[in-house]
Amino acid sequence: MIQNQTVNKNRSRPILLAPSILAADFARLGEQARQALEAGGDWLHIDIMDGHFVPNISMGPIVVEALRPLADKRGALLDVHLMIAEPERYLEAFMKAGADRLTVHVETTPDLPATIRKIQELGGRAGVTLKPSTPLETVIPVISAVDLVLVMSVEPGFGGQAYLPESTQRIATLRQMLDDRGAEAWLEVDGGVYLGNAAEIAGAGADVLVAGSSIFHGRGSIAQNVAAYREILAGV
Numbered sequence: 001m002i003q004n005q006t007v008n009k010n011r012s013r014p015i016l017l018a019p020s021i022l023a024a025d026f027a028r029l030g031e032q033a034r035q036a037l038e039a040g041g042d043w044l045h046i047d048i049m050d051g052h053f054v055p056n057i058s059m060g061p062i063v064v065e066a067l068r069p070l071a072d073k074r075g076a077l078l079d080v081h082l083m084i085a086e087p088e089r090y091l092e093a094f095m096k097a098g099a100d101r102l103t104v105h106v107e108t109t110p111d112l113p114a115t116i117r118k119i120q121e122l123g124g125r126a127g128v129t130l131k132p133s134t135p136l137e138t139v140i141p142v143i144s145a146v147d148l149v150l151v152m153s154v155e156p157g158f159g160g161q162a163y164l165p166e167s168t169q170r171i172a173t174l175r176q177m178l179d180d181r182g183a184e185a186w187l188e189v190d191g192g193v194y195l196g197n198a199a200e201i202a203g204a205g206a207d208v209l210v211a212g213s214s215i216f217h218g219r220g221s222i223a224q225n226v227a228a229y230r231e232i233l234a235g236v
Helices: 026-038 061-074 091-097 112-121 136-142 167-180 198-203 222-233
Strands: 006-008 013-019 043-049 077-083 101-105 125-130 148-152 186-190 208-211
Touching: 013 026, 013 043, 013 222, 026 043, 026 061, 026 222, 043 061, 061 077, 061 091, 077 125, 091 101, 091 112, 101 112, 101 148, 112 125, 112 136, 125 136, 136 167, 148 167, 167 186, 167 198, 198 208, 198 222, 208 222
Parallel strands: 013 208, 043 077, 077 101, 101 125, 125 148, 148 186, 186 208
Antiparallel strands: 006 013
């Protein structure tokens, strides 16, 4: 989605906002996702949880399929985060449902490069992520092959958690790792993102901020909350 992108003056790259539908009212999911995109959200972030890799169960390919027409209408990207064991078993199902990108955890797959290649062979963009306690070095084998690297700034599994302060240094370190290798992957941050720390996160080198509760349950309307993020990011 080209409109409303905020350019990071240090890297001349747009800073994107990815509303996380995990925080939406599922009785009004389509309506609220549409509002978030119309207000200026760039991607829809979809968290998939299986109750095994993380202690929660969320949704599956059927939700991705339901949101695909809305994303097409708004020119948005469906950014699917697979917090699931054995993600290789479900890559094709999510791609058929309409995912644009599938992001997998380094902790869940025995052959990470092969999983990345499989996503790409299926026609998708591939992302990689890791838990806050997992060393950043574990993403190095695929850092130049993926479209996105996601820094989890909370323990994966539940929305609405508080941002882990040490995440800012992890973002900055990963930003340097990407730049040193000339990698073109987006650097995304998910977990505890809110208006009060958005500038800090973007300033550390993030390209994409995933925000859920602060957009769908913030002080203002969804449109007002997205606009508030845009105003903050414009000054980064």
